[in-house]
Amino acid sequence: MKKLRANIDSYFDKLDNRFRALPLRKQHQYTLYFFVGYLLLTAAVIFKVWYDTAKSDNDMVIEHIENPVLKKKKALQDCRTHYQQF
Numbered sequence: 001m002k003k004l005r006a007n008i009d010s011y012f013d014k015l016d017n018r019f020r021a022l023p024l025r026k027q028h029q030y031t032l033y034f035f036v037g038y039l040l041l042t043a044a045v046i047f048k049v050w051y052d053t054a055k056s057d058n059d060m061v062i063e064h065i066e067n068p069v070l071k072k073k074k075a076l077q078d079c080r081t082h083y084q085q086f
Contacts, residue, residue: 019027 019030022030
């Protein structure tokens with residue numbers, strides 16, 4: 001686990017050094033691109049949540065909870081009676 005952590009740290013150090021080696025203008029440009037991408041993704045998620053909540057009827061149906069074991073037994077009995085008819 002420590003070796004994995006060391007490899008990840010080494011990779012990020014190399015990546016950071018490559019980024020710092022870029023001209024300042026290019027660094028600003030990449031930062032701006034990532035920020036715009038993040039902003040678009042955030043706007044898309046907010047729009048999707050807004051759309052889904054506005055579209056739904058917000059009706060909550062409250063029903064009796066049925067025991068799934070009893071439901072399964074009933075389905076098996078129905079199946080047996082159906083096949084016994086033939």
